[in-house]
Amino acid sequence: MASAIFGSLTFRLSTVAISFLISIGDVSGANPVASGTESKANTHSSSQGVKHSVNSELVSDLDTAALDKLRAEGTPRGRAPSGWPAFNWPEKRDVLFGFYGPSEQEKQFIVEAVPQSPIVKPEHKRKLLVFYRCQYPHASIATANFAYQQLAKATDAFDIMLTDDPALIRTSNLSQYDALLLNNTTDFDVTVGADGRAAILNFVRSGKGLIGIHAAADSCKGWRDGARLINGIFSCHPWLPTGTWAFQLQSPEHPINQAIEGKGFWLRDEVYAYRDGSHSPDQSRELVSLDLTKSENHDSPSLRESLRDRTNAKPHRPVAWIHRFGEGRVFYSNLGHNNTTYWHPMVLTHYLAGIQYALGDLHADDTATTELAIVNTSPAPIDH
Template sequence: MRRALTRTAAALAILLGLGDAGLQAFAEKARQQPPELSATELEKIVAAVPKQAAKPESARRVLIFWRCEGFFHGSGIAGGNKAFALMGEKTGAFSVDCSDDYAVFEPANLARYDAVMLNNTTHLKFPRPELRQALLDYVRSGKGLIGIHAATDNFYDWPEGAKMIGGLFDGHPWGGGGTWAFRLDAPDHILNRAFGGKGFKLRDEIYQFKDPYTRDDRRVLLTLDLADPATGKVTGGVKRADKDFAVAWIKTEDKGRVFYCALGHAANVFMDPAVMQFCLDGIQYALGDLQADARRR
């Protein structure tokens, strides 16, 4: 779809006699936008969002970035952007700004925020290397990074970025139309308190990860439960011989804090109260308002 839109923009620019600047302007306007949520979807998201949060040390701001140069998770972007904005409003834990403009990574702008969230971003192509370096420096300085679902479908040519988020997408054998089982790697960990010590099932698309994914530098929180018959019988596209299919983790990046959750392919995920509480706790960890052990167990 994105390629078709870009070709349309190019054709229009040629017809109108515009040069490269005109083509770029048309391409910018042709970028896909998240769909509008239905009234029913919005009602379910509102009902799922937690009402209370850990008290923030100060007024917190989160920048939600949702640019896509690859697959466009329209439903997941729309659901996540709305859910996290409502979460901040209802709990008072943070406020949010949403953007898909790379200009937000200018250092002076990043300095306005306590954490950056990559909500279903794919194949990000920073127009200038200084902008991606600014993000890395920002996190390493002690700020937070939050990754939702496709946030690991980026940085294939940027090893430092891949290490920062914690791994790279390597397919999704567990498709978005299925309901899969998840177990808690650390049932007593504070960031898993939303699940009451028990595993759960959810309809979502689940990734597997390749290097630099490792358990050595993080605390894995959720993993696919292969003991579940429907989840365990999936073999097509499975590449990891070690059967290590992590779903969520926290880690540090120098002085910064990283929370990644592979859940969130579509809006239905943001209608689950336990998942929303889990995400709130992860966000507050990244912000520095909820202390949690990120060391390997």
């Protein structure tokens, strides 16, 4: 019933209305974390834990073709409330977690896809803070939060806390964590304010870690230090989320790339082009880039037509990288627009390797790409 209600909405839903639908169970997915709080989901328990018996029952009702379609495209949803990206944060959050939150089947896909052990054994107990408040919202935020929780639970690589409260992005609170993950936090520099910006810089420079996922790079347009911290500012996305794109690995022998078997791949997701001059291979060790030898990356009908010419504008399009920032470590990955990305086993392993690098457990060469004498590559396979 709720999907029909949501599908017919053309006016702005109130927080109370959405909360009521969630409370009666008509809208699947994780409940939002209350503003001003942290939600703990360590490796032993989760406030948004999976009900395995329910998930198994739901999945078993589908034939193989239907299950494959669901895995490839996600759970069908109706029309979201009109104008919801412009809502204030509490209402926006309710849509993200109530309307777009992962279904029980999608949760099961994630549980089945997460690695069951860490890339390397943690040197000691690690704590990761995930911040997910944003300006422009990405519908995959709630699904991503659930995936990060399951990574923590399955691998015991770290304890995880989730928050949407900018007041917690302060030195006094961050000091207890080993790394901060920015989950599709468009314009996070605006969200956290001047004190938060200073706290993040000090946190990383002091030897801690930062993980930026997808829209974390759609930030810092007027904050030079933040732009250097991420080493990339979103310009546009010629490669739309409906397309399946070819990716190559740079330095396939690198430990983070070895975690995904050192092979190029194809993936359905959205890919950014970055502002001229905002990304420098002189700063980062680039690990994944678009495989521009594949024609699909230039002539696919899933390209944004008005930006098609941008696909040939540069000979290189970086997608994921690592670098040092002061004494700290930064991992950024463009992958993460689509819900389906968060139950792709290879991507979850890619995230885990990057997270463990940022936490300080996966020791990996972060020499800048331009300082390498030879950069080996592993192209995407011809068939996909």
